[in-house]
Amino acid sequence: MQNYSYHTHTLFSDGRNSAEEMLEQAVKCGLKEIGFSEHLVVHKNFHQSPSWPKLKEYRGSHIYRTDFAEVAAAFVAYKEEISKLAKKYPLQVFVGAEVDFFTYDGWLEEFMIFRRQTNLDYYITGNHFLFSESCDYPIDADELIKFVPQKERQEDYLRRHFLTIARAAETKLFDFVAHIDYMRRVTGCNDNSFMAEKEYLLQILAKNNIPAEVSTKGIRKNGNCYPAPVLLNRMQELNIPVLISDDAHHVSELTQDFSVAESLLQKMDYKNRWKL
Numbered sequence: 001m002q003n004y005s006y007h008t009h010t011l012f013s014d015g016r017n018s019a020e021e022m023l024e025q026a027v028k029c030g031l032k033e034i035g036f037s038e039h040l041v042v043h044k045n046f047h048q049s050p051s052w053p054k055l056k057e058y059r060g061s062h063i064y065r066t067d068f069a070e071v072a073a074a075f076v077a078y079k080e081e082i083s084k085l086a087k088k089y090p091l092q093v094f095v096g097a098e099v100d101f102f103t104y105d106g107w108l109e110e111f112m113i114f115r116r117q118t119n120l121d122y123y124i125t126g127n128h129f130l131f132s133e134s135c136d137y138p139i140d141a142d143e144l145i146k147f148v149p150q151k152e153r154q155e156d157y158l159r160r161h162f163l164t165i166a167r168a169a170e171t172k173l174f175d176f177v178a179h180i181d182y183m184r185r186v187t188g189c190n191d192n193s194f195m196a197e198k199e200y201l202l203q204i205l206a207k208n209n210i211p212a213e214v215s216t217k218g219i220r221k222n223g224n225c226y227p228a229p230v231l232l233n234r235m236q237e238l239n240i241p242v243l244i245s246d247d248a249h250h251v252s253e254l255t256q257d258f259s260v261a262e263s264l265l266q267k268m269d270y271k272n273r274w275k276l
């Protein structure tokens, strides 16, 4: 079974355990490698978002920022703290970030500066927010229906979402893509919707040889891994590399359902497996 987990969160972002607690549990789970992929969600207009009143209550201190500069220093200190801590544990520890990719002018340039300043071990692209063409402000996926009641506009936001992941992948700045069909949590976005956009995204991943995760968080949320079988089958046809992730936000979620994902991949004879 896969003995590494690169998609996890601690108290630094919105995880519920300290890095120390996560490392102790990782050893108990038999992991040989773990990566902390803390959320990096920077949008200059976060405060204008209708989701802001909910987000600002969030206790995670290093997520939902309007400026890369203020969060870069925190990541540098965190990386240093983790590398000291890691010496006490018999496994390899990486520090990365799960990045919400935005498309407004200047975002990418600022992200590049952040990368140079922090020099993290790896990056995941994982979008949890939706936005319109102008990318004026991000809307929490769980609040799309509430704040964008018109169905055609909702579809436009969702269509754009899959194309945004493709755009992120095309930059080649990300080591892998998280939960490709995370948006199935939004009413109207099911396993078989937006297939043209999903196909385009998978073609981009295949062309650039960018791995995608098989996330057991999907099982916890609604029964199936992210991505759903229809997408995973297509990924196999396109020979896209995969890795299993747990997206653990709590010690109890580390390697949770790895055996389910593992046997799914084995049953499919999915051979192209990826590691850092």
Ligand SMILES: [Zn+2]
Residues within 6 Å of the ligand: 098, 126, 127, 128, 178, 179, 247
């Ligand atoms: Zn995520």
Ligand SMILES: [Zn+2]
Residues within 6 Å of the ligand: 007, 008, 009, 098, 126, 247
């Ligand atoms: Zn995550």
